[in-house]
Amino acid sequence: MKSWIVTTGNEILDGVVKNTNAEYLTKRLNELGFTVMGIQVVRDELEAIERAVRLGLDSADIVIISGGLGSTDDDITREAVASLLGRKLYIDRPFADKVFDRYKRKFGARVPRSVEKFALMIEGAKTYFGDEALVPAQVIETEGKLLVLLPGPPSELVPLFEKVFNEHPTFSQHTSAYAQRTFKFANVPESVVEESLRDVLKDVEYSTTLDYFVGPTIRIKVKQNRGDQLERIEEVIHERFPEDFFGTDETSLEEVTVKLLEKRGLTLSIAESCTGGNVSAILVKVSGLSRVYKGAVVGYNRKVKETLLHVSQSTIDKHDVVSELVAAEMAENVRKILQSDIGASVTGVAGPDRGDSRKEVGTVCFAISDSHGCRTFTENIRGDRRTVVQRASYRLLDLIRRHVLLTEGG
Amino acid sequence: MKSWIVTTGNEILDGVVKNTNAEYLTKRLNELGFTVMGIQVVRDELEAIERAVRLGLDSADIVIISGGLGSTDDDITREAVASLLGRKLYIDRPFADKVFDRYKRKFGARVPRSVEKFALMIEGAKTYFGDEALVPAQVIETEGKLLVLLPGPPSELVPLFEKVFNEHPTFSQHTSAYAQRTFKFANVPESVVEESLRDVLKDVEYSTTLDYFVGPTIRIKVKQNRGDQLERIEEVIHERFPEDFFGTDETSLEEVTVKLLEKRGLTLSIAESCTGGNVSAILVKVSGLSRVYKGAVVGYNRKVKETLLHVSQSTIDKHDVVSELVAAEMAENVRKILQSDIGASVTGVAGPDRGDSRKEVGTVCFAISDSHGCRTFTENIRGDRRTVVQRASYRLLDLIRRHVLLTEGG
Numbered sequence: 001m002k003s004w005i006v007t008t009g010n011e012i013l014d015g016v017v018k019n020t021n022a023e024y025l026t027k028r029l030n031e032l033g034f035t036v037m038g039i040q041v042v043r044d045e046l047e048a049i050e051r052a053v054r055l056g057l058d059s060a061d062i063v064i065i066s067g068g069l070g071s072t073d074d075d076i077t078r079e080a081v082a083s084l085l086g087r088k089l090y091i092d093r094p095f096a097d098k099v100f101d102r103y104k105r106k107f108g109a110r111v112p113r114s115v116e117k118f119a120l121m122i123e124g125a126k127t128y129f130g131d132e133a134l135v136p137a138q139v140i141e142t143e144g145k146l147l148v149l150l151p152g153p154p155s156e157l158v159p160l161f162e163k164v165f166n167e168h169p170t171f172s173q174h175t176s177a178y179a180q181r182t183f184k185f186a187n188v189p190e191s192v193v194e195e196s197l198r199d200v201l202k203d204v205e206y207s208t209t210l211d212y213f214v215g216p217t218i219r220i221k222v223k224q225n226r227g228d229q230l231e232r233i234e235e236v237i238h239e240r241f242p243e244d245f246f247g248t249d250e251t252s253l254e255e256v257t258v259k260l261l262e263k264r265g266l267t268l269s270i271a272e273s274c275t276g277g278n279v280s281a282i283l284v285k286v287s288g289l290s291r292v293y294k295g296a297v298v299g300y301n302r303k304v305k306e307t308l309l310h311v312s313q314s315t316i317d318k319h320d321v322v323s324e325l326v327a328a329e330m331a332e333n334v335r336k337i338l339q340s341d342i343g344a345s346v347t348g349v350a351g352p353d354r355g356d357s358r359k360e361v362g363t364v365c366f367a368i369s370d371s372h373g374c375r376t377f378t379e380n381i382r383g384d385r386r387t388v389v390q391r392a393s394y395r396l397l398d399l400i401r402r403h404v405l406l407t408e409g410g
Numbered sequence: 411m412k413s414w415i416v417t418t419g420n421e422i423l424d425g426v427v428k429n430t431n432a433e434y435l436t437k438r439l440n441e442l443g444f445t446v447m448g449i450q451v452v453r454d455e456l457e458a459i460e461r462a463v464r465l466g467l468d469s470a471d472i473v474i475i476s477g478g479l480g481s482t483d484d485d486i487t488r489e490a491v492a493s494l495l496g497r498k499l500y501i502d503r504p505f506a507d508k509v510f511d512r513y514k515r516k517f518g519a520r521v522p523r524s525v526e527k528f529a530l531m532i533e534g535a536k537t538y539f540g541d542e543a544l545v546p547a548q549v550i551e552t553e554g555k556l557l558v559l560l561p562g563p564p565s566e567l568v569p570l571f572e573k574v575f576n577e578h579p580t581f582s583q584h585t586s587a588y589a590q591r592t593f594k595f596a597n598v599p600e601s602v603v604e605e606s607l608r609d610v611l612k613d614v615e616y617s618t619t620l621d622y623f624v625g626p627t628i629r630i631k632v633k634q635n636r637g638d639q640l641e642r643i644e645e646v647i648h649e650r651f652p653e654d655f656f657g658t659d660e661t662s663l664e665e666v667t668v669k670l671l672e673k674r675g676l677t678l679s680i681a682e683s684c685t686g687g688n689v690s691a692i693l694v695k696v697s698g699l700s701r702v703y704k705g706a707v708v709g710y711n712r713k714v715k716e717t718l719l720h721v722s723q724s725t726i727d728k729h730d731v732v733s734e735l736v737a738a739e740m741a742e743n744v745r746k747i748l749q750s751d752i753g754a755s756v757t758g759v760a761g762p763d764r765g766d767s768r769k770e771v772g773t774v775c776f777a778i779s780d781s782h783g784c785r786t787f788t789e790n791i792r793g794d795r796r797t798v799v800q801r802a803s804y805r806l807l808d809l810i811r812r813h814v815l816l817t818e819g820g
Contacts, residue, residue: 013449015440016619023428030425038458039423039451048448051465059458209426270708276694277687280708284686287795290765295714298680298690298706300699304748308707308718338714355700385697 001174003034004056007041008049008067008077009152021066021157032165033178033221034062044068049080053147061145062170064161067152069135071117077149078120078138085142087123095119099134125149128167130160137164146170181230181248182219183237186398188244190216196240200233212387213394214253215244243402253394254282257401261292261342264404269338270296270396271309271330273321273347274364278393294338299330302356309333322347322357324365324376331367332374342403343369346396348381350388364392368403375403411584413444414466417451418459418477418487419562431476431567442575443588443631444472454478459490463557471555472580474571477562479545481527487559488530488548495552497533505529509544535559538577540570547574556580591640591658592629593647596808598654600626606650610643622797623804624663625654653812663804664692667811671702671752674814679748680706680806681719681740683731683757684774688803704748709740712766719743732757732767734775734786741777742784752813753779756806758791760798774802778813785813 005025011017022039029036037060042048049068056063068077082089096119103111118135121127125138137160138149148164150157165171185193190208193216194201205221222229237245246256261268272279280296283289299305302321306313311329319325327345335343348364349357357363366377377399381391415435421427432449439446447470452458459478466473478487492499506529513521528545531537535548547570548559558574560567575581595603600618603626604611615631632639647655656666671678682689690706693699709715712731716723721739729735737755745753758774759767767773776787789805791798 013436013446014617015437015446016617018433019429019449026423027425036423036425037453038462039429039449041449043447048469051469052448055461055465059461207424207426269714272687274694275691276699277682277690277706277708278694280687280710281685281691281799284684284688284710284760284799285796287762289686290710293710295710295718296687296706296708297718298687298708300690300694300703300705301748304679304705307749308705308747337718338711339717350694352697386695389691389694 001034001062002037002060003029003062003064004037004060005029005039006049006052006056006063006065007039007152008044008065009041010043010074012041013043020154021152024154024158025064025066025161028161028165029064031180031219032171032175033180034174044074044076046076046080046083049077050084053081053084057143057145057147062148063145064148064150066150066157069118069149069151071112071114075117078122081140081147081149082122085122085140085147087140089120089122091116092119092121092127095129095136102134122149126168128160128163130156130163136160139164139168177224178221179224179230180219180221181234182217183234183245184211184215184217184247184251184253185241185244186215186246186253186401187395188215188241193218193241193244197237200236204229204233213390214398243405246398246401252285253397253401254286257397257404258283258286258289258292260401260404262288264407266342266404266407267292267294267340268342268344268400269294269334269340271334271343271345272296272298273300273305273330273345274350275346275348275389275393275396276300278389279344279346279396282393282397294340297334297337305330309337320358321355322349322359322363322365324367324378327365327367328369328374328376331369335369341370342400343367344396344400345369346392348388348392350385350392352385362388364388364395366392366396366399368399370403370407411444411472412447412470413439413472413474414447414470415439415449416459416462416466416473416475417449417562418454418475419451420453420484422451423453430564431562434564434568435474435476435571438571438575439474441590442581442585443590444584454484454486456486456490456493459487460494463491463494467553467555467557472558473555474558474560476560476567479528479559479561481522481524485527488532491550491557491559492532495532495550495557497550499530499532501526502529502531502537505546512544532559536578538570538573540566540573546570549574549578587634588631589634589640590629590631591644592627593644593655594621594625594627594657594661594663595651595654596625596656596663596811597805598625598651603628603651603654607647610646614639614643623800624808653815656808656811662695663807663811664696667807667814668693668696668699668702670811670814672698674817676752676814676817677702677704677750678752678754678810679704679744679750681744681753681755682706682708683710683715683740683755684760685756685758685799685803685806686710688799689754689756689806692803692807704750707744707747715740719747730768731765732759732769732773732775734777734788737775737777738779738784738786741779745779751780752810753777754806754810755779756802758798758802760795760802762795772798774798774805776802776806776809778809780813780817 040052042052068075127136129136140147277298305311330345331343351361362381450462452462537546539546550557687708715721740755741753755777761771772791
C-alpha cells in the first residue's frame with residue numbers, strides 16, 4: 001500500500017525546528033510495510049494544504065497530515081480538508097465540554113472561547129482519542145482512500161499514530177500481513193554480511209543500511225503466515241556472525257554492552273583521552289547503568305594521564321602519547337584505581353592538529369584490561385574531528401562488548 | 411521572494427537516510443532572506459518529479475531541485491524537467507570529454523558509456539561548474555521564474571548552491587539587499603529578551619527560536635542600505651544582556667567558553683556525576699581545546715567520588731550525594747588534583763530512578779571553584795533522562811562561561 005505524508009507548519013519552513021514528525025512517520029510507515037511515495041511540508045495556508053492533500057490523494061492510498069489541529073487562527077488543517085472534500089465541519093459538543101472542563105481545572109476559571117476549536121470535527125470522520133492529546137486523530141474515507149489527521153506536537157502525534165494503526169481495520173489488516181525485524185551488526189563490512197547471507201536473503205524482502213559509526217543493519221520483511229521464518233533467520237545470522245551481530249530492532253550497542261556486563265556480574269571503568277568523555281556520555285544514555293559502571297577519567301592533557309592514571313612518563317616519551325603501550329597503562333590503571341573488573345581505554349589524534357602526539361591524525365589506540373591481562377588495538381579512522389571522536393567511541397564500546405561476550409560469568 | 415524545495419531520492423522515503431539537503435537549503439534560503447513556501451520529497455519517478463516541480467512553479471518564484479543528476483537509470487531529474495517544460499536535452503560534448511578523461515585517470519582505461527549522462531544538459535540552461543562536483547548546477551528561466559537543479563550528494567550540493575547564489579544575478583541582487591544576524595542567549599527566558607528589546611525590534615524583521623538546552627536566539631534582518639544598523643543593535647543587546655548574550659550566528663556556547671578561557675589564560679578541569687562525561691564530550695567538539703582543558707573525572711559511582719575526588723564520606727552521608735556541599739568538594743578537589751585554575755562540577759538525579767540519592771528526579775547541583783573560593787547552584791530540571799543530562803551539561807558550561815567572563819585576566 002502506498003502512503004503520503006503532509007506536514008504543516010511555518011516553523012519548519014522558516015528553518016526554526018526540524019521536521020521530526022516526517023522523520024518519525026517515514027520510519028514507522030516503512031517498518032509497517034507501507035511504501036512512502038512522497039513527503040510535503042507546507043505553510044499553514046488554506047490553499048497550500050488543499051493542494052498538498054490533493055496531490056497526496058492522487059499519488060497514494062493513505063495520506064497522513066500532521067499539524068494544524070490546535071485552537072489558534074493558523075490551525076486550519078480541518079478547514080482545508082473539509083473544503084477540499086466538500087464536507088461540513090461541526091463541533092463535537094460532549095468533547096468540547098470535556099475540553100472546557102480540563103482547561104478550567106488546569107488554568108482556573110477563565111477559559112478562552114477559542115478552545116472550542118479543539119472539538120471541531122470533519123463530517124464523517126472516525127475519531128481516535130488519546131490519553132495525552134488535547135485533540136483526537138480524525139480518519140476520513142474518501143475516493144476509496146484514507147486521510148488521517150494527526151496533531152503536530154510529537155508527544156501527541158506518536159501515541160495517536162500508533163492507536164490509529166492498531167485499531168483502524170484498514171491498517172491493522174495490512175500490517176498484520178507482514179512481520180519485520182532489523183538485524184544490527186558492529187564493525188563488519190556491509191558487503192561481507194550481505195554476501196554471507198545471500199542464501200537467506202534471496203527468499204525475503206530486505207534492505208540494508210549503514211550506521212556510519214557502528215556498522216551495517218539489515219531489515220527483513222516476511223509474510224506473517226510464513227510462521228517462525230524470522231526466528232530461523234535470526235538463528236542463522238547468530239550462527240554465522242556470533243560476535244558481529246549484536247541485536248535486533250531498537251537495541252543499541254551501548255544497551256547491549258550494559259546488559260552483558262550486568263548478566264556476567266562485571267563492573268567497568270574507562271580512561272579516555274581523545275574522545276574526551278564521549279564514550280562515558282554514550283553509556284550514560286542507558287538507564288540502570290550504575291549497577292555496572294564505576295566512572296571514567298578523562299585525561300585530555302598529558303599531565304592528567306601521569307597524575308591521575310599513573311601512566312609512566314617514560315612510556316609516553318618513548319612510545320608517544322598515542323600508542324598501544326600508553327593505552328594499556330591507562331586501561332590497567334583505571335581498572336585498579338576504580339576497583340572494577342574491566343578497564344577500557346582510548347587514546348588518539350582526533351585532529352585537526354596533532355596535539356602532543358607525533359602520530360597521524362585519525363590514529364587511535366585502544367586497550368581492554370581485566371585480571372587475566374590486557375589486549376590492545378590500533379585503528380586509523382578517517383574523517384573530521386567529530387567523526388573520529390564518534391567512531392572511536394563506538395569502537396571502544398564494541399571492543400568492551402566483544403570482550404565481555406567471551407568472558408565467563410563472574 | 412518565494413522559494414520551493416524539491417528533493418528526489420527513494421532512500422529518504424524508505425527511511426534510510428535523513429533529508430539533510432532539505433535542512434541545509436531551508437536554513438540557507440531563510441538566512442538569505444527567501445521565504446520557503448514548501449518542501450517536497452519525491453521518488454525517482456518521472457511523473458512524480460514533474461508534478462512536484464509543477465506545484466513548485468505554481469507556488470513560488472524559485473524552485474530548487476536536488477538529486478537525480480547522476481549517471482544511473484534512476485537519475486531522471488533532467489528528463490523530468492525537460493519533459494515538463496517541453497525543452498530538448500543535449501550532451502555538452504566538451505564537458506563529456508572532460509568527464510571521460512577524469513574517469514580514465516581515476517579508474518583506469520575502461521570507462522562505462524553511461525558517464526556521458528553527467529554531461530546531459532537541458533536546452534537553455536545556464537551551467538555552474540564546481541571544483542568537487544562531477545556534474546554542474548543547471549539554472550533555467552521559465553514563466554518568469556527560476557529553476558535550479560543541484561546534485562544530490564551534500565558535498566557537491568553545498569558549494570554549487572553557494573556558487574549559484576553568489577553568481578546568478580537574480581540571487582545576488584536579492585541577497586545583497588538584506589543583512590542578517592542571529593543573536594544567542596543562555597539561561598534567560600525568551601519573553602524577557604523580547605520584552606526588553608521591544609523598542610529595537612519594532613523597526614526590524616525578526617524571528618525568535620528557543621534552543622531547548624541553551625536558551626533563546628533572535629534572528630534580525632535589515633535592509634543593507636541601512637548601514638551599520640546591525641552593529642548598533644548588537645551594542646544595545648550587549649548593553650542590556652551583558653552576561654546572557656553570548657554570541658552571534660554560528661558561535662556555540664562551548665566555543666565561547668573555550669575562547670574566553672584562552673583569552674584570560676585560565677585552565678579548566680571538570681568533575682561530572684549524573685552527566686557522565688557529557689560536559690567534557692561537548693567541550694571536545696571545540697578544536698584547540700587542549701590549551702585550556704586538563705580533563706575530567708566522571709564519578710558515576712559513589713566510590714569514585716570518594717577515592718578519586720576525595721569527597722568525604724560524611725558529607726555524602728549527611729547531605730546526600732546530590733547536594734551543593736558534595737558539588738563544592740568535587741569542584742575544589744578536581745581543581746587541585748588536576749592543577750587547574752578553575753574546577754567545575756555537576757551532581758544530580760537524571761532518572762528514571764534515584765540511584766544513591768534521596769533527592770527528586772531532576773535535582774541537579776553545580777559548583778565552580780577557583781583560588782578565591784567556590785560558588786554553588788541548584789536547579790530542578792524537567793524532562794526525561796536524556797533531557798536532564800543535556801540541560802545540566804549546558805547549564806554547567808554556561809556557569810563556567812559566566813564565571814570566566816567576570817574573572818580578571820591571569
